Amino acid sequence: MAPWFTNLLAQPAEGVILIALLLGGGLILGYAIRTGVPPMPTGPTVRRAMFDFLPERVDGTVYDLGSGWGGVAVALADRYPGNPVIGIELSPLPWLWSRLRLALRPRPNLIFRRGDFLTMPLGDAGAITCYLMIGAMTRLAVKLSDELEPGTVVVSHAFALPGWEPETVAIVRDVGSVWVYRYVAGRSVASSRVNEQGDGA
Ligand SMILES: C[S@@+](CC[C@H](N)C(=O)[O-])C[C@H]1O[C@@H](n2cnc3c(N)ncnc32)[C@H](O)[C@@H]1O
Incomplete structure (x- = not known):
């Protein structure tokens, strides 16, 4: 019997933890390969810049598409207490974490919601x-062009959305x-503005 396996049998608690970590890591990796996007969370500095781009008031549902571990969706729910906010995530462990x-x-x-946002209205x-x-954005760009009402803001x-x-x-x-x-559905913009902001603090 291999020594590492004998060690696992001698320390069952550590063995269970190790196997759980390997299975969890494999599951996360498998879904990252499937979607082409790993569940990397948006940090606070970028999140602030994203929220600066969102309208003060929103008419309709606010979505975080690919909500990962749930941080952005929770912050959206606090920012828009009067709107339904929906985080959609395909990868089971990040989705489970956000539910918890x-x-x-x-x-x-x-x-x-757990599922593929490309198949949801x-x-x-x-x-x-x-x-x-980029791959996911290319597929999303087509879907959003077909479905969004004019004026819907996408951050x-x-x-970029190709x-x-x-x-x-x-x-x-x-x-x-x-x-x-920052995009606004249905609005053709001749020239875009580029702002520089944030100091990395
Ligand atoms: C980089 S994370 C971003 C998480 C969160 N939105 C944030 O900014 O902190 C992107 C997530 O999108 C998910 N994802 C990618 N394509 C998806 C799809 N078609 N349907 C649902 N989730 C998807 C991935 O599983 C991943 O967890």
Whole structure:
């Protein structure tokens, strides 16, 4: 019998923890490969810049598409207490974590759905946030063009929506420089503005 296996049998608690960590890590990695996006959370500096781009009032549902561990969706629920806020996440462990944090500190206007946002209707959106990657943004751009009402604001961390003209772009000084994009559905913008903000503090 291999020595590592004998060690595991001798220390069952450590063995269970190790196997749980390996299975959890494998599950997260598997879904990151499937969606093309790992569950990296948006940090506070970029989140502030994203929230600066959101309208003061929103008419409709606020979505965080690919809500990961739930941090942005929880902050959206606090920012818009009068709107339904929905975080959609495909990866089971981050989704489970966000459900747990919501169970511990409920927000009546917030729900987390598990599934692929590309297959869910988004036409009731009043505002959308996302932090995805280029492949997912390409598929999302087509869907949002088809479904969003004119005037719906889309704020994206780091990745542009292909084929959409941003209304404004902020370059946020965080760990390096991060671009944040603000789009308004149905509004054709001839030239976009670029703001520089944040000091990485
Ligand atoms: C980089 S994380 C961002 C998490 C959170 N929005 C934030 O900013 O902190 C992106 C998440 O999107 C999820 N994701 C990617 N494509 C998805 C899809 N089609 N449907 C649901 N979730 C998706 C990934 O599983 C990942 O957890």
